[in-house]
Amino acid sequence: MVAARRPESPVYCVRPHVMERAARLFIEAFPGDSLYAVKCNPSAHVLEALSGAGIRHFDTASLPEIERVMERVPGATCYFMHPVKARSAIREAYSRHGVRFFALDHRSELDKIGEELPATREVVLVVRLEVRHSSVVYDLSGKFGASPEAARELLEEAYSRGFSVGLCFHVGSQCTDPAAYASGIERVSSALADSEIPLACLDVGGGFPGTYLDAPVEELSRYIAAIIQQVKGLNLARDCRLFCEPGRGLCEGGESVVVQVQLRRDRSVYLNDGIYGSMTEEGTGLRHRHRMLATRAFASTQSPFTAYGPTCDAIDVLPHPLELPDDIREGDWIEFGNMGAYGVACSTAFNGFSPEAFVVVENEFVAAGPTLTRDD
Numbered sequence: 001m002v003a004a005r006r007p008e009s010p011v012y013c014v015r016p017h018v019m020e021r022a023a024r025l026f027i028e029a030f031p032g033d034s035l036y037a038v039k040c041n042p043s044a045h046v047l048e049a050l051s052g053a054g055i056r057h058f059d060t061a062s063l064p065e066i067e068r069v070m071e072r073v074p075g076a077t078c079y080f081m082h083p084v085k086a087r088s089a090i091r092e093a094y095s096r097h098g099v100r101f102f103a104l105d106h107r108s109e110l111d112k113i114g115e116e117l118p119a120t121r122e123v124v125l126v127v128r129l130e131v132r133h134s135s136v137v138y139d140l141s142g143k144f145g146a147s148p149e150a151a152r153e154l155l156e157e158a159y160s161r162g163f164s165v166g167l168c169f170h171v172g173s174q175c176t177d178p179a180a181y182a183s184g185i186e187r188v189s190s191a192l193a194d195s196e197i198p199l200a201c202l203d204v205g206g207g208f209p210g211t212y213l214d215a216p217v218e219e220l221s222r223y224i225a226a227i228i229q230q231v232k233g234l235n236l237a238r239d240c241r242l243f244c245e246p247g248r249g250l251c252e253g254g255e256s257v258v259v260q261v262q263l264r265r266d267r268s269v270y271l272n273d274g275i276y277g278s279m280t281e282e283g284t285g286l287r288h289r290h291r292m293l294a295t296r297a298f299a300s301t302q303s304p305f306t307a308y309g310p311t312c313d314a315i316d317v318l319p320h321p322l323e324l325p326d327d328i329r330e331g332d333w334i335e336f337g338n339m340g341a342y343g344v345a346c347s348t349a350f351n352g353f354s355p356e357a358f359v360v361v362e363n364e365f366v367a368a369g370p371t372l373t374r375d376d
């Protein structure tokens, strides 16, 4: 790709086969439906790869996301899992897109939905529980979620108004400890206590981790085993559906980004992509693996370099130095792997830089160098 294009702006290398592999893994191992969390990467090629591999259910958080999925994936089912929604979005999702599952975590949202939708058992109101665990990079407790007591009241109220009900939680993104799901399911257990209300669904959320330099992670199967084990103890009704909502776990390996060095100054390089582009997550603590693209022979010795992004803002710099060949120079290309999650989805067009080239490649991304640990 680099030899053919010699790209001077960032190019996303798309690996549909990696996303298909991840999708098959979830479909085979998870004993319920895997809902793809669309916000993670709403690109058409991602929806296509995942649906091609059998993903039919989508965790959506806005009307535009729902419209996008319904336009591109025949036979898709969307779930409206944002606990705070516009009234018009609730109505449109229900009447135009057939959405029947709606998340909430507060009485006020229950009243809102109650005013906008018919109270029938066909509509499932999914109460989101607050969960807290130290092993996630993004902790969403505080912003979303009801306590088990409040959740119990919401369940009872929604059910008595004529809706079906479910429970959900989301441990947060890039969860490095399967025990976080077990503790989420314990919260489910205390919300249910000895309730007689039949749950239509239990949704254990997303958070399944990707592979980054500083995040040694366990196999997906360990996470699913922890979930299965803990769910068994709940004695759910046979027709209670089990959902998970992987975003990162499905698409992180599906894209890498090839960037070019535009200038070298001492031990700094200026790249054509950065914090305002594909690499927002570097700013929140994740470190993407990288490799040099072999367009020439590089020095065998490496040193840490400061890597600046292309915008005029001083915060547009990777927080950690990059190990690069000592003779790196203007014109060289670096490939950053595992950019499929929250890369292009979070990128901005600040200063006129926005990644827009996508090329399908068939190889695997193999990072150079040793894996660093969090202490490095």
Ligand SMILES: *Cc1c(COP(=O)(O)O)cnc(C)c1O
Pocket: 037, 039, 040, 059, 081, 170, 172, 173, 174, 205, 206, 207, 208, 245, 246, 247, 248, 249, 341
């Ligand atoms: C973002 C989000 C997800 C997906 O999270 P990942 O860490 O990408 O798996 C799933 N569920 C909810 C409610 C979310 O907000």
